[in-house]
Amino acid sequence: MGFDWSFFWDRLTNPGELYLLALGKTVVMAVLAMLLGLVIGIVVGFGRLSRFKPISWACGFYVWLIRGIPVLVLLVFFFSGLAAAGFFRFADLTIAGLTISASFQAAVIGLGIHEGAYMAEIVRNGIQAVARGQVEAAKSLGMGGLLVTRRIVLPQAARVIIPPLGNDFNHILKTTSLASVIGVQEIFQLTESMSATTFKTFELLVVVSITYLLLTTVWNFIQGVIETRLRAHELDEPVRNWGQSVAVYLRAGPRPTTERR
Numbered sequence: 001m002g003f004d005w006s007f008f009w010d011r012l013t014n015p016g017e018l019y020l021l022a023l024g025k026t027v028v029m030a031v032l033a034m035l036l037g038l039v040i041g042i043v044v045g046f047g048r049l050s051r052f053k054p055i056s057w058a059c060g061f062y063v064w065l066i067r068g069i070p071v072l073v074l075l076v077f078f079f080s081g082l083a084a085a086g087f088f089r090f091a092d093l094t095i096a097g098l099t100i101s102a103s104f105q106a107a108v109i110g111l112g113i114h115e116g117a118y119m120a121e122i123v124r125n126g127i128q129a130v131a132r133g134q135v136e137a138a139k140s141l142g143m144g145g146l147l148v149t150r151r152i153v154l155p156q157a158a159r160v161i162i163p164p165l166g167n168d169f170n171h172i173l174k175t176t177s178l179a180s181v182i183g184v185q186e187i188f189q190l191t192e193s194m195s196a197t198t199f200k201t202f203e204l205l206v207v208v209s210i211t212y213l214l215l216t217t218v219w220n221f222i223q224g225v226i227e228t229r230l231r232a233h234e235l236d237e238p239v240r241n242w243g244q245s246v247a248v249y250l251r252a253g254p255r256p257t258t259e260r261r
Contacts, residue, residue, distance in 0.1 A: 008203040012210065019190060023211065026186040029108055030173045036112025037172075038165070041119020048124045059120065066117035072178050074114050079106035079182040107179035115172055122164045126157035159230050166223035170216050177212075187211055224249045 015023075047059035066074070079102070083089040090102035130153050138148045180189030191208040195201040229245040 004200060004203055007198075007200050008206065011204065011207045015207075019187065022185055022187045022190040025104070025184070026173070026176050027215070029104065029111070029176050029179065029184070029186065030169065032108045033111035033115055033176075034169050034172055036108065037115025037119045037168075040112065040116025041123045044116060044120035045123025045127065048120060049127060063117045063120050066114060069114075071111065071114050071175055072181060075107060075110040075178060075182050078110045078113075079103055101184070103179070103183040106182060107176070107184050111172060111175060111179070114175075115168060118168055119165070122161055122168070123157070126159075126161035127153055129160045130156045162230055163223075163227055166219070166226065170219055170223070173215050173219065174212055221249075228252070 011019075044059045044062055047055050048063070050056045050059070069077075079090065090105050092102055093100045093105070134152055134156075138152045143151070176184075176186055177188035179186055180192065183189070185193075187208055191204045195204045198204070225242065225245050228249040229242065
């Protein structure tokens, strides 16, 4: 049959309202899951460093358990498993006239809990990277634990945390495609539905692949600018605002990164 170039270009340049809505759902799902994962990661990351052993062990168990379970299994577990066992069943919610499907809620929570296990280790490593002497010096000046954390630990740990956090968001953007299994109509699920009716499977898969590539490329640029701003003290050029951060990043080019799969 060959590749249908006219169909491909039409879908690429004129994706349609349904595809754009699915694209928006993909991005929102990734952002919400990342925020949930970040909150969980901060709590569990600090818990892993707790001197109270039961808390440290519980947080360690969470990280061990969640990192050992595939994302797909987690999504199906929250959407179907809990309901089948009679523990909890997600239901559609309507907020300000906007309906949030049960499958979308389960996807955000499942992805967020999965991401939280990885974020916990990133946060823990970031906290441990802060020199112990600075913490002790701040406490000697009369700062309480929360004040030391907010003013000394977190600002410095952020420089260590942001790069892998950005890589994880890149990862979760692509992992949202697994939500199609539980019925979330994001771009991959919509692509599968369209291929069943148009029989243009290959062309549509190329289009959705390009879409994911564009999403990750845009995020890579944003992440690069943020990292440039955070390491302004290491650069010879002045970086005093976001405009200068963009200019310096474009001149310097992307830094090597290691992304988990």
